[in-house]
Amino acid sequence: MIRVRFAPSPTGFLHLGNARTALFNYMFAKANKGAFILRIEDTDRERSREEYTAQLMEDLKWLGIRWDEGPDAGGPYGPYKQSERLHIYKEYLDKLFTQGAVYKCFCTEKELEERRQIAILAGRPPRYDNRCRALTEGQVKSFQDAGREYVIRFKVPENTRISFNDVIRGRVEQDSSLLGDFVIARPDGIPSFHFAVVTDDALMKVTHVIRGEDHLSNTFLHLLLFKALGFEPPQYAHMSLTKGADGALLSKRHGVTSIKDFRDKGYMPEAVANCISLLGWSAPDKKELFRIDDIADAFKIDHLSKSPSVFDLKKLDWIAAEHMKLLSAGELSLRIAARGLFMPQIDGVLLHRLIDDIKGGASTLNGLHAGITAILGPLAVTDGLKSRLSQDPARKVLSAFAEKTEKAEYFDRDTFDRIIGEIAEENPGLKKRDIFVPLRLAVTGTDRGPDMHLLMEIFGKTGCLDRLKNFSEKV
RNA sequence: GCCCCGAUCGUCUAACCUGGUUAGGACAUUGGCUUUUCAAGCCAGCAAUACGGGUUCAAAUCCCGUUCGGGGCGCCA
CATH class of the missing domain: 3.40.50.620 (HUPs)
Structure with a gap:
């Protein structure tokens, strides 16, 4: 029976490099149906702290790493704390x-x-x-x-x-x-x-x-x-060890490097685990996106690289966004709620459609949440916004849109398209972007975001008009 | 200083073990397409075997040296 161990010393937060070591041990044990042991090496009395042990275990669990034997789990060869x-x-x-x-x-x-x-x-x-x-x-x-x-x-x-x-x-x-x-x-x-x-x-x-x-x-x-x-x-x-972009060993001065940091930023654990597993290792089928538990069985230890690698936050962001796309809007909102972040009060179905629309552009749950609240929250009329919208053709487009919307009996997708079509006809020189950008800016305050139809549906006729009015008053 | 380990695109890597590939993929980046802006998506482009010897018909691949990088030489782990 194969037996491996991860033996951190509780002198600080679980670091990306250590987490990677733990992860490979975990995968190796899993691939060989062996046992994974967690042992706490707290023989340095001056630096070891009890709370770090707890934090270490929490971080490991968060990443999805489970141990068969350890200080809390017990086991036939305990105790699993060196001080004991x-x-x-x-x-x-x-x-x-x-x-x-x-x-x-x-x-x-x-x-x-x-x-x-x-x-x-x-x-x-x-x-x-x-x-x-x-x-x-x-x-x-x-x-x-x-x-x-x-x-x-x-x-x-x-x-x-x-x-x-x-x-x-x-x-x-x-x-x-x-x-x-x-x-x-x-x-x-x-x-x-x-x-x-x-x-x-x-x-x-x-x-x-x-x-x-x-x-x-x-x-x-x-x-x-x-x-x-x-x-x-x-x-x-x-x-091999993991380094920062400057070639020096990854350490606190490289910024976000502890598992807790990633969690606090709102990265999802499966993405972090996926990303660090790619440091010095590649899956036999060359796949880069996976959940650890799905590929662990194919883990081969001799497939590890001998040379040190540099951790790249950009790659994590990409992996994280891909994992985000894999989850349903419902799951995502649950996870956001679990972080204690509040969602704006709008229709649940619409909210989920909104999340599905923008989730691929976010790498973290915090980022996704910020994106949602930025769109749905109160509109801040900045000077930049004012100057972009206070002149024609933007100004003209906005007032025409407000006027036509006001008159419209229904405000659905077709109506919206019709209004846009009319504005385009009345202003032959305008491209569609000249119409959409001012509208989007006036309604959401930003020139990027989800499908306008969805936005109009979410705000509804009165919501849209209120936002437009609120805007024109401030200009 | 001495010892140990390492070296493929900017980054992560495949091919190395078992010599013969147009040196492949991904991220990033650049351009294009699409379009309801942006993002996303799709397509395309840029981009690497550190250097010098050797072995061989043939070297990223095997050997030696140089250079560079990392680690170690603790009453830290």
């Missing part, structure tokens, strides 16, 4: 001590930092120099007696070629001599990322670790730990 697994790490840490695979390091952070700077200046790799590894028992004892704090470091074997077969990248290798002895437990006994990850992946029987390329170099350390602990390592798949 401290006793487990302690057990394995003791084991490593017994084996002599680790040692106590009394270097202070300040010392370490100084030596790091010196190393960089001297052109040496800024890694730990392993000096506490050589401490005698007596030295260790006297340090401890003096009450000095210590961390636990793992003894990296010397001159060993570490290599593994990455599912996406193929063979990857490095010489262990380049690696310094790394910290696996802090003075308070809390494990470091490396130690917690390896222990948990092993104990949770994770078969495939799908994560960002930023962890590629860490994998060498993890492999060493797996070996020391006597566990079989999982398969690794390191995905």
Whole structure:
């Protein structure tokens, strides 16, 4: 049985890049009928916050990602929060001590930092120099007696070629001599990322670790730990990272990048998920528009690109508009209502026709809602509008239209067409656009929008005349 | 600095593994059509194998180097 996990640390909002990692893990699990585990990596006590865990889970669910095992769902290998697994790490840490695979390091952070700077200046790799590894028992004892704090470091074997077969990248290798002895437990006994990850992946029987390329170099350390602990390592798949338009890794300064941001803007979850799945991956049939759950079964992990990709908001807007078109007006108004946005009070059938007419032009629910209210809401007569309509032929068209409409007994589609036809006849020089644009401007305040027939139907005879009158009074 | 990874249109990508394509698609952009403006839709155009060697009858594809980009070298994850 294939088992994968997504292991975020609750130090902020779920980011587009992390969401993408979660999504690929989810799809991989689904495609292979495996299990998807959510594990919260909250060993950084200073930065981890409980509310971020809740937010993380909410964002994941919003995107349509469900997990089989996790802090809330439970599961056979829990607990799924690292802060609740401290006793487990302690057990394995003791084991490593017994084996002599680790040692106590009394270097202070300040010392370490100084030596790091010196190393960089001297052109040496800024890694730990392993000096506490050589401490005698007596030295260790006297340090401890003096009450000095210590961390636990793992003894990296010397001159060993570490290599593994990455599912996406193929063979990857490095010489262990380049690696310094790394910290696996802090003075308070809390494990470091490396130690917690390896222990948990092993104990949770994770078969495939799908994560960002930023962890590629860490994998060498993890492999060493797996070996020391006597566990079989999982398969690794390191995905390319996502960058902003400037080529730098996607971060807060690129603007809208957290899942919460997209949600707040009114993007629909299926569109966001669709869009980020296209970063570094393409569906076997080359389709670009889909719902994740519809294509997940065809997901192939080795189809992932090795090179980083740039997130393009324009493409998201297009995908989002396409998803908008796929939904019915009824569904769309439900979703808008669910956001706490109010719709103007007009006939439901007409409203739905209006939504169907303009939904393809919007990328977000907020945008769609704004479009609707802009059309139906009170008309703001701006100076720009005034200057465009206060001269002929616009002026003439408007007064002719008002006059004829006033006289008309009915105000339906045919009547409207007839009136337009008459105005055209009476003003031979005018193109149809010369008639429609002023009319649309006077009635809706904008030169773009849905079909005029629909608009006239929505406003009705009196509505139209009121709007025209309101306008002429202000000019 | 050292190590690891990568490189196809402006962007996302297909073709790479298993050498032979007019290097395909999508977004964006440009033009046209349609039209009840705009949008949408439809059609068309622009646009790429980073560079240099090698292997081969043949290289985007395999190999080496250069350049460029990213990541890592934390008591962050």
